[in-house]
Structure formats: C-alpha cells, structure tokens
Amino acid sequence: MSSASGCRDYHPLVLAVEQPPVAPTPIVCIDPGHGQRPARGTEPIGPGSPIRKAKDGGGTAGEAAVVLQISRKVRAVLLGRGLRVALTRTAANFTYGEGGNADRARFCNRRRAALMVRVHADGSTDSGRHGISTIYPAWHRDWTDDVYRPSLNAARRIRRAVVAATGAADRGLVRRSDLTGFNWANVPVVLVENGFMTNPAERRRLTSSAYQWRLARGLADGAEAFLGG
Ligand SMILES: [Zn+2]
DSSP: OOSHHHHHTOOHHHHHHTSOOOOOOOEEEEEEOOOSSOOOSEEESSTTOSOEEESOOOOSTTHHHHHHHHHHHHHHHHHHTTOEEEESOSSSSOOSTTSSHHHHHHHHHHTTOSEEEEEEEEOOSOTTOOOEEEEEEOOOTTTTTTTHHHHHHHHHHHHHHHHHHHOOOEEEEEEESOOHHHHTOSSOEEEEEEEETTSHHHHHHHTSHHHHHHHHHHHHHHHHHHHTO
C-alpha cells in the first residue's frame, strides 16, 4: 500500500498474518538411471533441439539395479537428516511420462527440487578402468544458463564428499553438453558415475551393501553441503 489512504487502513493484525512463511524444507530429487526395460525411441536433447538421442541408452550391464539400491540408501540418509526426497523410480522401471531422460528432468522440475542427483555407474571395454566421475551441465543459452552455476557448485561439493566417503579413485569433474537429462532440467543437476561395473574389483564393491552405504553417505554429504550454501 503506497497511497495515503492505504496508511489509514494500517492494522497490526494484518501485518502479523502477512509475515513471510518459514522457508520450506528443500527437496532433493534422486534419479536412479535407466531401468530393466529402457524406454524406446528418441527425444530432443534439449528444448527445441533438432538433435535427438535415445530416451534411455540402457546403461552398462547390472547398472540399473545397483543404482536403484544406492539411490534408496541416499534417500534413507537424507530423510534421516530431515530433508525431503523424491525418487524418479522406486521400482525396476521409470514410468513417468514417456519414460525418457527428458521426463526424468521434468519429474524433478515439477517438484521444484533444490537439487537433482542422477545416480549412475560406468562401463568400459577396458576392465582396468575404475573410479568416480562427477558430471555437470555445460552452459547453453535457454537450456542450462539458469542452472549452470549452481550445478557446477553442487558437482564440486558432491565430488569431494563422495571421494572422501569411499576412497575411490577420483576421475574428476566432467562437463557435458549432450545429456538430455541435463538440458531439460530447470533445477541444479549433477550426474555421478559411481564406479565401473566392468572393473571386477569395483563391481564387487558397487554390489555390496556396505560400499553402497558409503556412496550414499558421500552423495548425501555433498548434497547437504550444497544446500547449506
Ligand atoms: Zn548410466
């Protein structure tokens, strides 16, 4: 109220009612990659893009089941710390919308997540390759310009925390411009490749409950550090 007449309407009770609400507890959107039956067909890699990619590349052998187990543990840790959590899938398959990576981003966008963490595991023809890669979106006007900076910040925090929690080899931060699940996201987003399913020793760790809990604590620590500013 800026007019003089508005001042005459001043009433302390109204002011009391209009106090700003307490900030809601942030939601972390956890996205276990892939599924037992990957979605078929292609989709644009970003809004309005002529470039199309498979809705789901399928992942490396055994990845879909392992990343769901890790993601459930991340949820448990974050809920235990008083945060809110949304999982894009809690069963073998992701079924929201058309089931592609664009819809994984839309799922988290709709929930106005404070952070989207995509949980993956890696594969390689080189069975010696191992360790954790932390991936964040490249800057792209109208796609990721709004989330680029916080995503990079979150990636730095998560990388540090996951490597510290696991002692795994650190394969560093990786910037990607071609990931559909990044380019459709309107919330800060990070993808963690939690290790190589194709490395026998790392595969054993990735499929063990104890190591999954370490990964989960690391991912939760990083997410929490990001949310804390
Ligand atoms: Zn994957």
